[in-house]
Amino acid sequence: MGAIEIANGENEKPKLNKYALGCAIVASLINSIFGYDTGVLSGANLFIKEDLKLNDTQIQVLAGTLNLAALVGSAMSGRTSDMIGRRKTIVLASLIFMVGAILMGYSPNFIVLMVGRCIAGVGVGFSLMIAPVYSTEISSSTHRGALSSLPELCISIGILLGYISNVAFSKLPLKLGWRLMMGVAAIPSIALAFGILQMPESPRWLVMQGRLKDAEDVLFLVCDSEQEAISRFRDLKAAVGIPEDSKEEVVIPPKKTASGAGVWKELFVRPTPTVRRIMLAAWGIHFFQHLTGIEGVVLYSPRIFKKAGIESKQKLLLATVGVGITKTIFILIATFKLDKFGRRRLMLTSVSGVTTALLVLACTLTVVHFSTKPLLWALCVSIISTYTYVAFFSIGLSTVTWVYTSEIFPLRLRAQGASVGVAINRAVTATIAMTFISIYKALTIGGAFFMFAGFSALAGVFFYFFMPETKGMALEEIELLFTPGGSKAKQQKTEEVGV
Structure with a gap:
């Protein structure tokens, strides 16, 4: 019987459950608000700088504050979701986003704007952990890649909406335009908080x-x-x-299991060889993701295009919209192909393309830097290589990072292990966001992208050696991939089932 089921599974992939899809979509929408907050600042900072009379250092701090505050949210999110559940944690993140958006939209001065940005950042820390974890836990193994990549797709859609908002509100009076750009995110936050309450809780948390x-x-x-x-x-x-034969509707699990207590010791004090390998893979991916320079492109693309030769604010914002469109299209492609091609293949393809595009962009911007006259060909190549970079980043580094790290931790460690990954991710992101302008002023903008190309090459080496494939495996079996001799044990188990 087992052999027949395996044979059928190989010939015909089960259909995607529509109810699971709906749950994953609603849960993932929380990340679209984060994406909006990230994308909208790329254009809004041009107007904020003019209205509030800020310098480049203050703009860098404003850009990085969201991610620094996310460290606080990520530190709290894992234990919170283990205690109150995945669904209520999403509601909490929505409410935090709402408060932050209202304050940013009100902002009479830089201090209030920073406070609102910090509060929204706490929501970011919660949303980046909980959306992929919930989507992963609600999904079957055959469609887990697609459903758990939806949060990243929603981030991309949010970034695109932020870029469009820049263009739409840029024609309003200076004091009103950027405040509407920043504050309008409060509306979907309220709607989402109510919508999430209609979803079921994660069966794994239950x-x-x-x-x-x-x-x-x-x-x-x-x-x-x-x-x-x-x-x-x-x-x-x-x-x-x-026990497998337990027939009770409610059992009393160990206190540590129910509340997530003791996980930090298992992760940091007494990790097993398997857990150490999982931590290296999960947290290493988060570390390298933003060292490839995506934050510099998403937050500061208007400055990149200005260096390449575009002067008009409207044209700069329209060129930036192209970044958002490219990112969304290729994340959508990755969402549909992730379960077909697998995590490892897409990640290695992604980092190869990213490294190449960064080298082309760096060379072109270096030529522009030393040129005494505008170069139309360099402007075209800069735009094309930027879009190419975003496309390759989106098909792997963008989507696979969140899918992979939300599925490889064992159930008892998943939420808090993922939250540490979010903290690492946001720390690197904040570092890039808060230093990018200073880096390109010190190295030239071309030199900055040469640096990111070097980091991307190192990332490719890491992914090649420390990232085994998880496609099609049940969550409860993935741990074997990181256990010494586990791959052989998994193969033996599959052969025994087939027999």
Whole structure:
């Protein structure tokens, strides 16, 4: 019977469960608000600088504050989601975003603007962890890549909407335009907080709380067949340590399992060899993702295009919209292809393309820097290489990072392990955001992108050696990939099932 099921699984991929898709979409929308806050600042900072009479250092601090504050949110998010649940954590993130957006839209001065940006940053820390974790835990193994990449797609859509908002509100009076750009995000935050309450809780979190009947009910909603629901339910109980033959609707799990207590010790004090390998892979990917320079492109693309030769503010903003469109299109492509091509292949393709595009952009901007007259060809090559860079970043580094790190941690470590990854991610992002202008003034803008190209090459080496493929594997089996001799054990288990 097992052999027949495996044969059928190889010939026909199960259809995507529409209810699971709907849940993942709603959960992922929280990240579109973060994307909007990131994208809108790229154009808004031109007007904020003029209205509030800020210097470049203050603009860098404003850009990086969101990510520094996200460190606080990410530090709190893992334990919070283990205690109150994935769904309520998303609601909390929405409310935090709402307060931050209202303050930024009101901003009579730089201090209030910074406070609003900091509050929104805390929401970022929560949303970046919880959206992919919830989407991963609600998904089946055959479509987990697509559903858990939706948060990144929503970030990209949010960034694009931020760019469009820049163009739409740029014609308004100076004091009103940028405030509307920053404050309008409060509206979807309120709507999302209510919408999320209609979603079910993560079945994996419910099992951690011992709410077996509730978990089973959710699994029957998000699975395509009774057999799949039963199989996932059995694996979840085994992961938490609940006896397989338990028939109780509610059991009392170990206190540490229910609340997430003791996870920090398991991660940092007494990690097993398997957990160490998982941490290296998950946190290393987060570390390298933004060292490739994406924050410099997303936040400061108007400055890049200005250096290349575009002078008009409207043309700068329109060229930046192209960055958002490119990012969204290629993340959408990655969402549909992630479960077909796999995480590893897309990541290695992505980092190769990113490195090449960065080298071309760096060479072109260096020529422009030393030229005494405008160079039309250099302007065209700069725009094309920037869009190419964004396209390659989007198909792998952008999407795979969040999918991969939300699926490789064991259930008991997932939320808090992912939250550490978010903290690392935001720390690197804040560093790039707050130093990019200073770096390109010191090295020239071409030199800055040569530096990012070098980091991208190092990232490719890391991904090649420390990132095993997880495509199509059940969450409860992925741990074997990082266990010494685990790949052989996984293969033996598959052969025994086939027999």
